[in-house]
Amino acid sequence: MPHMVIFYTANLERETNMSVLCRNLADTMLTITDEENKSVFPKGGTRVLAFPAPHFAIADGGAAGRAANTHLGAASGDPGDYAFVYLNVRMGKGRSSETHKKVGNALTAATQLHFEKIFNQRHIGITFQIDESPEIFNTINSNIHPLFSSPKS
Amino acid sequence: MPHMVIFYTANLERETNMSVLCRNLADTMLTITDEENKSVFPKGGTRVLAFPAPHFAIADGGAAGRAANTHLGAASGDPGDYAFVYLNVRMGKGRSSETHKKVGNALTAATQLHFEKIFNQRHIGITFQIDESPEIFNTINSNIHPLFSSPKS
Amino acid sequence: MPHMVIFYTANLERETNMSVLCRNLADTMLTITDEENKSVFPKGGTRVLAFPAPHFAIADGGAAGRAANTHLGAASGDPGDYAFVYLNVRMGKGRSSETHKKVGNALTAATQLHFEKIFNQRHIGITFQIDESPEIFNTINSNIHPLFSSPKS
Numbered sequence: 366m367p368h369m370v371i372f373y374t375a376n377l378e379r380e381t382n383m384s385v386l387c388r389n390l391a392d393t394m395l396t397i398t399d400e401e402n403k404s405v406f407p408k409g410g411t412r413v414l415a416f417p418a419p420h421f422a423i424a425d426g427g428a429a430g431r432a433a434n435t436h437l438g439a440a441s442g443d444p445g446d447y448a449f450v451y452l453n454v455r456m457g458k459g460r461s462s463e464t465h466k467k468v469g470n471a472l473t474a475a476t477q478l479h480f481e482k483i484f485n486q487r488h489i490g491i492t493f494q495i496d497e498s499p500e501i502f503n504t505i506n507s508n509i510h511p512l513f514s515s516p517k518s
Numbered sequence: 519m520p521h522m523v524i525f526y527t528a529n530l531e532r533e534t535n536m537s538v539l540c541r542n543l544a545d546t547m548l549t550i551t552d553e554e555n556k557s558v559f560p561k562g563g564t565r566v567l568a569f570p571a572p573h574f575a576i577a578d579g580g581a582a583g584r585a586a587n588t589h590l591g592a593a594s595g596d597p598g599d600y601a602f603v604y605l606n607v608r609m610g611k612g613r614s615s616e617t618h619k620k621v622g623n624a625l626t627a628a629t630q631l632h633f634e635k636i637f638n639q640r641h642i643g644i645t646f647q648i649d650e651s652p653e654i655f656n657t658i659n660s661n662i663h664p665l666f667s668s669p670k671s
Numbered sequence: 672m673p674h675m676v677i678f679y680t681a682n683l684e685r686e687t688n689m690s691v692l693c694r695n696l697a698d699t700m701l702t703i704t705d706e707e708n709k710s711v712f713p714k715g716g717t718r719v720l721a722f723p724a725p726h727f728a729i730a731d732g733g734a735a736g737r738a739a740n741t742h743l744g745a746a747s748g749d750p751g752d753y754a755f756v757y758l759n760v761r762m763g764k765g766r767s768s769e770t771h772k773k774v775g776n777a778l779t780a781a782t783q784l785h786f787e788k789i790f791n792q793r794h795i796g797i798t799f800q801i802d803e804s805p806e807i808f809n810t811i812n813s814n815i816h817p818l819f820s821s822p823k824s
Contacts, residue, residue: 387728494651618808646808652805
């Protein structure tokens, strides 16, 4: 914890670089501070993972979107299907709702920036959510965390 | 929200078309109405995503299944391993338990219909669950929703 | 239920056999007993699924890890990026916290054993968590369960 998981329709694979989105989101997470000006996310524990879904179905499958763009013709660049991106952050318990909002707004803004061009070119839905981690058992084994716990970092 | 996620063993990839299942499930979701005869799932917000797991282990790995089918021989068509499909709907809060049952029963029925032939041919487990969305922060950016919010649709 | 899901960075794909990990974890699950010496996990309902994330970002992307290993040179075998493995068990409700600990400790130990060599060779974070299943609707269709419910098994 924390970790961020992205589920997205695989039709986006050829339209955007999701590794770049993961990097941007991780970088954004690392800049967020709480009320006491401390980092919300520990550097060594910040991870973003993205999974393309090779199979999916959205709304009416694209019919309404294609109909809406008929006047644009082939030049519109609209691939004619729908895309969807679901982003979920699983945060440790006990953070304030102020912090939740700050995290949510910062990550939503970074996501919108990444998809700005695509959003203007095709039909796409982007949903971002934060869950409070409900785990009842937790273990961490990491040799990444110690890299950032020395006075140097 | 809502969205439906399917995790399944990748051995099913060559036995069934999961894109067809996604489409059937989305179509089923769009037909479900609540006590006031309103659609439970908004058209623009209905998404089904399916993810094959390239690595998996189930029960004893297939031994008991193969032993049970020994009398059938190679002609049984049973591939000899186990398959598993996990379907999860994450629904918005505040729906009645009647609605939950209606959604669950309709989507279970659509799933069973899809896997009927496979169910008679191999060993497979299918689990369907609904969770109430526990999110503490939520943003939606979509140009799909507006396609369906006009009087026309 | 129960089922175990593993999300991991795809850079591990060439360093370890995740199918072997899935098998080891399922075998471990099948050995765990509760206070009354009964199996915690039913054989037919024990499944482990692992999903590689082709896109990911962790911490600073590897810089601190590479800096820490500079003295080792190319011979260190360290690929220079970070890896991450997230393991989640979704258990049925109503188990004791003793059972949760037993399950968590056994599966953490099996996971650590699997990654022991890798842990000594590269920077990697491994997080294991148990959630109590929060579902509000549940159906199971399985022809695997009956294989193990006869007196024979």
